[in-house]
Amino acid sequence: LGTFIGPLLAATMATSLGPVALTVAAALLLEVAVHCYRALLSRTQSQSGSCSLDDRRMGGSMLAGITLILRSRYLLGLVLFMLLHTSAATLLYFEQGRIVAGSYADVASRTQFFAVVDLIVSALTLIFQLLLTAPLIRLIGVGGALAALPLATIVAFTAMALAPVPATVALAQGLRRAVEFAIVRPAREVLWTVVSREEKYKAKNVIETLVYRGGDAASGWLSAGLTALGAGFGLVALVIVPFAGLWGWLCLWLARRQQQRADSEQVEGPFHEPH
Template identity: 55%
Template sequence: MPPPSNPGSTDPAIPRLHQLLMRATGAGRHEIAAMLWGFAYFFCLLSGYYLLRPLRDAMGLVGGANRLQWLFTATFVAMLLLVPVFGAIAARWPPRRFVPVVYRFFALNILAFGVLFATGVQEVAVSRVFFVWISVFNLFVVSIFWSVLADNFSNAQGRRLFGFIAAGGTAGALAGPAIAALLAVQFGVAVLTLIAAVLFELAVQCFRGLLSATAGWRSSPGSDVQRGAPDSTLADVRLGGGMFGGVKLILRDRYLLGIVLFLLLHTFASTLLYFEQARIVSASLSDTAERTRLFAVVDFSVSSLTILLQLLITGRFLKYAGVATALALLPLAGMLAFAGIAMWPTLAMLVAVQTLRRSVDYAIVRPGREVLFTVVSREAKYKAKSVIETVVYRGGDAVSGWISAALTGIGVGFTGIALLFLPLTALWVLLSKRLAAGMEMRKAQETIE
């Protein structure tokens, strides 16, 4: 469906900013409000999370870097327990009710952690619980956000507007670490939790604004929502579904199993690098606030490079280089990170290679990976994708953590681990090509049908 025309784009009654957005995104006049609410919603959400992310990384080191594998295992177990609980809540309550409840529940958790951090009660135990909690929390809040968008925007609108809305998340990922880096040492980590709780409440208000805006445009003349969207809106539909249906879909589909393997290789590489990062930071910095500031600087650098790549490179790269090349960048960037840290295990090298690897992942590889899901069934897009990005992801973290601990225990240094990763890199690149070929085959079959 072609983008709607914007006959009022030169109307002096329309604010200049709105006219610019209409030209840049192809949005209709009736869609601007919802698009801006979505942008602000994602900005608040990821600002709050990325404000806490460097604190999580610092808290993970309080009990010692050699205990991280236990934290990763605990995160996986917590995910197994909470995914069915979340599914039951979504099945029972409509999103208009359960979305604010979930966000406010997490905000209250954050405030409670802030009090515990400020009072210094059981510092090691609280730090470990916080690490597990935020590692679970971040997957849920982002998943809910994209469910909100999927229920309130049509497919045609999504193709035109989701890129701009996603930029709100990148901007939030840029703002959060900047706030943490500026305030962590001067005011203490407890203040960060208070700011994050406020941002999640603002996200709730943006969610409500988004619902109001999308309800308003459905009666607008020329709205493509009238022609292609589901009959019910987000506020009226329960998400439903369940984890076990997604597992069955994955086990029956080699294409989905390939995506699972791709993600497991991703978690394996990320976890090995994360553990080495923890060792280097733990040996170099002893103060939690200083560690928090370092991790905030890394996150700020990643977000800065990511947004530049998104604005200047991503679209053209996916169009001309293709999905296979985009996916293959991740194993190649990972191998570069392994080699750099193995040869020069310093904080400067750590910041440089982690910034490059994560930016390439977020800006180019992740969009390419999401494209893989456009050719599977609608049920698989929701159920199988949910299992892959929660249980499989955290399970890969847990297993990788124990593999890392075992290799260290038998005396294999990081240089040895980097050498062991070479054949896995080759497998990963080959898998990237196979997944892209499978996607094209399914796309061709859809065209024939």
């Protein structure tokens, strides 16, 4: 519900209130959310007298997740998946910013445009989740669902390179992000069902924070470097195609490894690494 209300308010009030007022309102809402979280956490802790086995702390240093990743080809594959994902998303983000900045003179209009894009993403995501996600994953499998993201990325790069206008940005990015949220993210979570508890809570945290943010920052520097060298977005879109092919192959490999691990668990017990 919040993913609809937020963009709707921004789209309707951006020009009348201005971005500064919207930013203050967002900060206040975040503060309310923090207080709600603290209240729920306090109530939960007071009602649970003892911790179950799964609630106990595992211990270990902050580098334990990195060590686990370096010891597992499966986790290294997840790292590469995340790096390819963040790189493509960041390059698209900077290009959409350039297109929108060249089309709308004031910040309020740009804010309104991005709010409309978020509304499109939320609507498509809801439709996909209600009607498409479960039957599609059953039909094409985890690998096919994961591979939908590199395919949608190629479509977005191609569309924005051929028609660099706001309407293309809205449709291409809206479709790509909806595919990510509604189809790829559930499939990606399936990949974590065949790892140990320690890998799930330590390695997953490293991949979804350190790797994600690090890849995001590195891609931002790459985008700035390409711009400084005079490389147009069309060239970037052309170069991204082989990387998307690698990304698609990686999706299928991860899905195959996930299935092997799942089959091995049934035969030999949980989290046995298949040979």
